[in-house]
Amino acid sequence: MNEKKIIVFAPHPDDETWGCGGTIAKKIEEGYEVLIVVMTDGRHAFTKMLGIYSDPTPEELKEIRKEETIRAAAILGVPEKNLMFLEFEDGTLEENEEIAEERVIKILKEINVEEVYFPYEKDYHPDHRAANRIVRNAITKLGVSPKRYQYSIVHKHGRIGPIIDAILDLFKHCIIRVDVSEFLSLKDRALREIKSEFFIISPKQKEPLWNDMSKILKKVERFYLDK
Numbered sequence: 001m002n003e004k005k006i007i008v009f010a011p012h013p014d015d016e017t018w019g020c021g022g023t024i025a026k027k028i029e030e031g032y033e034v035l036i037v038v039m040t041d042g043r044h045a046f047t048k049m050l051g052i053y054s055d056p057t058p059e060e061l062k063e064i065r066k067e068e069t070i071r072a073a074a075i076l077g078v079p080e081k082n083l084m085f086l087e088f089e090d091g092t093l094e095e096n097e098e099i100a101e102e103r104v105i106k107i108l109k110e111i112n113v114e115e116v117y118f119p120y121e122k123d124y125h126p127d128h129r130a131a132n133r134i135v136r137n138a139i140t141k142l143g144v145s146p147k148r149y150q151y152s153i154v155h156k157h158g159r160i161g162p163i164i165d166a167i168l169d170l171f172k173h174c175i176i177r178v179d180v181s182e183f184l185s186l187k188d189r190a191l192r193e194i195k196s197e198f199f200i201i202s203p204k205q206k207e208p209l210w211n212d213m214s215k216i217l218k219k220v221e222r223f224y225l226d227k
């Protein structure tokens, strides 16, 4: 069992699929073992974006999103045993940076990974930025040197996609483009498991959180490679 391993850090349950779903499936086909660490529980997606506080409650949404992530990961080829849920409350990663860093250090100490995928430092969402710092600091403190790929969630938290794209383009030499065209149907299927975002699951919900999957399903996934 000397499989090469990669690890994906997702600040929220689903970021791994949006940001790296095709790459995850591709790496598995190439013989890698993929581990996914979901850092927060995503419980506030409905309260913050739709003003829905019950049916589902944040506590219920947390469980829904966990189950969705497990199903989406299974479609990409990642078994449930390879998923870790750190369960920090959605939106609180910044204030829990120290303890989260300790937990990430513990994980990276136990597993010898070749590549680490984590959110782009200039992502809009504070949880994403905190996740970037947590993973980066953990790697530095451990003194290990896996390849570090940052993925950017550009169409999701806020409408700053074009700006981020422009910033990324300034650093073209550092961008890795992974052709995931062969794995798009898997990514599509995995994303469809994330029903709480794409379908109406609450009587109070008038529209899905996100309804345009075509924007996400690109043949190339881009990563900002850390030097």
Ligand SMILES: [Zn+2]
Binding pocket: 011, 012, 015, 125, 128, 153
């Ligand atoms: Zn997120």
